Amino acid sequence: MNEQAATAGEARPLTYMGLVDLCRARVTEIFPWDLVEEIEAGREPLILDVREPYEYQALHIADSLNVPRGVLEPACDWGYEETVPAIARARERDIVVVCRSGYRSIFAADTLQRMGYRSVRSLKTGLRGWNDYEQPLVDGAGNPLTLDDADAYFAAGPSDEQLGPRK
Template identity: 60%
Template sequence: MLLYSDLISECRSRVREIMPWDLTQRIAENPGLLILDVREPGEFEAMHIRGSLHVPRGVLEAASEWDFEETVPEFVEARDREIVVVCRSGRRSILAADTMQKMGYRDVVSLKTGLRGWNDYEEPLEDGSGSPVPEEEADRFFVPSVSPLQRGGAR
């Protein structure tokens, strides 16, 4: 039986990861860079990197193909673009990047620390209306909140 952490480890052997400071450099050097945010809609609405394309992990495969309700044209046409996949912590993004590579995306990497690390690096985030998110608000948003019932020893 594979655990979630096992799946992540397997993907790390196949997917290149970058750090937040690498992403700031890639943004500066490549205006055609696609930042793909694979978090859930509420997470994206709360805060994201300016200019990110939102495709939730749950519809990633359908969003990458024509003729589905979930099809996202910009994403379908991005197979030859440089893509950095982001999520909250870097785990969903590495799973998504691994899937994307299997589906023919040629230049895809995952943001290793996710948006949590992006925020720790004090890079800007905006909300769904395009307004800047205050750093203190982002700090609170990214605090882990695992309840006692979600911990392995709670059973």
């Protein structure tokens, strides 16, 4: 039975995690330690951070490229105001897509693959896992963050209102 199987004659809407799982089936994921190994071996994939600019400014992996998920498709093609040449010309390059938790990056990696990018992977556990593995993060000015600063950033969770109604 697929994700949109009929329930009482109606299609059941997908949840966020249901959509993630559909894309995950088509996307290769790597763990933070795998990415560290690649970087240390000199393979240097393009690290594509698909979070919003304010998130990227707060912290990111040094030398990563920020292209928010909301403008990814036109950023990848030539001829648009949103075109980002570094990603538009990277169709043959190894790309690791990152976000906060590893979910938006799954959507983005799936999209890139559909757009013809040949070697795209998603960072499982996202930047949260990267930080848990005690890998360096920098702020918007390129200044290194302490583990405590990064931990504080990741400690914020959904507000009570965002948790939804309680049954």
